[in-house]
Amino acid sequence: MAAEMPRLREGALDVAHFLADAPSAGDGAEVLFSGTVRNLHEGRAVTAIRYHAHAALAEQRLREIETEGAAKFNVTLRVAHAVGLLHVGDSSVVVLARSGHRGETFEAARWAIDTIKCAVPVWKEEHYADGSVVFQDGVPIETIA
Amino acid sequence: MQIYIEPYGPARHWLGQNSVTLSMGDGLCVADAARLLAERYPEFAEQAQRCAFALADGIVPASQNLHDGARLALIPPVSGG
Numbered sequence: 001m002a003a004e005m006p007r008l009r010e011g012a013l014d015v016a017h018f019l020a021d022a023p024s025a026g027d028g029a030e031v032l033f034s035g036t037v038r039n040l041h042e043g044r045a046v047t048a049i050r051y052h053a054h055a056a057l058a059e060q061r062l063r064e065i066e067t068e069g070a071a072k073f074n075v076t077l078r079v080a081h082a083v084g085l086l087h088v089g090d091s092s093v094v095v096l097a098r099s100g101h102r103g104e105t106f107e108a109a110r111w112a113i114d115t116i117k118c119a120v121p122v123w124k125e126e127h128y129a130d131g132s133v134v135f136q137d138g139v140p141i142e143t144i145a
Numbered sequence: 146m147q148i149y150i151e152p153y154g155p156a157r158h159w160l161g162q163n164s165v166t167l168s169m170g171d172g173l174c175v176a177d178a179a180r181l182l183a184e185r186y187p188e189f190a191e192q193a194q195r196c197a198f199a200l201a202d203g204i205v206p207a208s209q210n211l212h213d214g215a216r217l218a219l220i221p222p223v224s225g226g
Contacts, residue, residue, distance in 0.1 A: 035226050051225070052154050054218055057199055058225075081225055093226050113226065121199075122225030123154030135155035138224030140195045141204065 007062035007080050008055055012090035018078060019096070027076070027098040029105040033113050035093040037086050041136070045129035051083045051092060054121040061120045064144050065112055073108035075099035081122055118142045146171055146213035148178050156196070156221040159188035169211070176207035178217060195222045 015034045023030055037049050062079050069077040078096045086092055093116060097109040117139075124136040150165040157163060160182075167181050175198050183190035197204050199218040211217070 053225075054153050054199065054220065056201070057203060057218070057220075060203065117226040118223065120225050121153060121220050121223055123221070124224045124226075125154075135158070136224040138154075138222035141197045141220050141223050143204075 005080075006059060007066075008053055008058045009080055009082055010084045011082060012086050013080055013082050013092065013094050015091050015094060018080075018094050023098050024076070026100055028100050029098065029102040031095075031097045031102075031105045031109040033093075033095040033109050034091045035113065037088050037090050037092055039088045041126055044126075046088065046126050047129055048085055048087045048127040049092070050085045050125040050127065050133075051081070052123045052125060053081070053083045055083070057121050061144065062116070065115050065119070068144050069097075069108050069112050069115075073097075073099070073104045073111065075104055075108040077108055077112060079112055079116060081116065081120060083122070115144055119144050146173075146211070148211055149214070149216045150178065150182060150219055151216055152219040152221075154221050154223075156189065156192075156219045159192065159221075160186050160219075171213075173211060174207065175205055175209045175211065175217065178211060179207070182219075189219075192221060196220060 066077045076098045080094050082092045095109050095112040097105045099105045119142045127133050148167045152160045183193050197220040
């Protein structure tokens with residue numbers, strides 16, 4: 001994944017794209033997490049989700065997560081989040097962590113996705129099978145820590 | 146002075162529009178803007194304690210002073226991932 005690519009992208013994410021760049025020679029571990037649109041939320045059938053964002057702030061926060069995560073866990077970290085209309089099975093968020101060993105790589109990936117969910121200004125608007133469209137309730141935005 | 150509130154995500158439904166103009170006295174801060182907004186929009190009032198505000202440089206504290214023409218993004222609870 002080229003470093004200059006935007007972290008906030010229109011449409012479903014291409015997971016394979018993130019693995020296109022080969023790991024460095026010192027990388028002994030690689031963890032890729034992809035969050036996908038599922039067909040059920042709290043018992044209701046979901047057909048699609050439209051992701052909304054504060055684009056400038058979301059981009060800034062996603063880049064901060066990469067920088068903070070790299071320093072915190074001594075890993076290489078790449079993250080991206082989708083905006084726009086996604087359907088069931090589409091990838092909405094990707095985290096790719098690489099480092100010398102599995103422990104910190106798993107930890108970094110977990111930290112990154114958990115932080116994305118509470119610190120990046122993105123909102124899910126769910127489309128249900130009955131035709132209704134509802135914003136999912138969220139959590140108050142947090143700082144990156 | 147005039148402050149422009151730009152709601153995001155579900156906050157657009159709470160305010161019923163993409164931008165709200167608030168007329169405020171000089172020297173007021175983000176908390177004052179939030180209070181005025183809550184007086185006008187009951188749906189926002191219910192969620193106000195769970196919301197944040199941002200200027201161009203990022204999230205700002207409630208004590209942040211505002212200047213005439215400021216564009217204040219209303220950031221409701223987030224639900225990415």
